[in-house]
Amino acid sequence: MSMPKTKKMAFMAVLTAIALGIFALEAQLPSPVPVPGVKLGLANIITLTAMLLLGRGEAGAVLLMRILLGAVFAGSPSTLLFSAAGGALAYLLMCVLTAFIARERLYVTSAIAAVGHNVGQLLACQFVVHTPGLWGYFPILAASGIITGLFTGIAAKYLLRALEKSGLTHGE
Numbered sequence: 001m002s003m004p005k006t007k008k009m010a011f012m013a014v015l016t017a018i019a020l021g022i023f024a025l026e027a028q029l030p031s032p033v034p035v036p037g038v039k040l041g042l043a044n045i046i047t048l049t050a051m052l053l054l055g056r057g058e059a060g061a062v063l064l065m066r067i068l069l070g071a072v073f074a075g076s077p078s079t080l081l082f083s084a085a086g087g088a089l090a091y092l093l094m095c096v097l098t099a100f101i102a103r104e105r106l107y108v109t110s111a112i113a114a115v116g117h118n119v120g121q122l123l124a125c126q127f128v129v130h131t132p133g134l135w136g137y138f139p140i141l142a143a144s145g146i147i148t149g150l151f152t153g154i155a156a157k158y159l160l161r162a163l164e165k166s167g168l169t170h171g172e
Contacts, residue, residue, distance in 0.1 A: 001101075008058070011168075012061060016046075016062050016170060017047050018067045019047065019063075020043075020066050020069050020070060020073075022046065023042075023066060028157075030098075033144060035141070035144075037118065037122075038141065041152055042146075043066060043118065044090070044113070045152045047062060047090075048106060049159050049160055049163070050062045050063075052098065052106075056095050059091070063085075067080065068080070068085060069089050071083065081124050082125065084124075085121055085123060086116075086117035086119075087120070089117060089119055089120030090113040090116045094110075094113045097112060097113065103157075106153045106156055106157045106160075107149070107157065110149040110150065110152070110153025113149060114148055114149030114152070115142050118138070118144075118145045122141070
């Protein structure tokens with residue numbers, strides 16, 4: 001996306017604020033299943049959108065700011081650790097997959113990245129508590145990651161389409 005630097009920074013700030021708002025709202029919702037770590041991951045709609053509209057570096061900055069500010073507002077060091085580990089692995093997968101998987105199949109990229117997020121969180125948890133039994137949660141986390149990742153990928157596809165149609169993403 002070619003736009004003036006100031007406009008791009010403002011757009012990144014808006015995307016960060018939206019992602020943070022979604023993250024905060026989602027934190028207030030009950031878990032869809034009674035398994036620790038299962039979340040909808042709706043803020044990833046914004047990360048995917050940023051990656052495809054602005055680029056990998058800008059999407060990484062939006063994600064990093066959302067993770068840092070989310071941890072500040074949640075007030076928990078564990079939130080920072082688990083969000084950073086999951087977010088980093090999901091982000092790396094998104095960077096690779098968006099280069100190889102067509103934009104029309106954004107839901108595939110999103111589902112794989114969501115499972116990567118779960119793996120990152122489990123690795124961080126394994127690092128902290130040194131309990132291999134945690135990996136028993138993986139099948140449930142992977143299934144929920146696939147389902148929620150498909151949804152967030154479809155939502156990101158429609159958001160991208162709407163933003164491009166609106167003309168907000170052009171460089172004027």
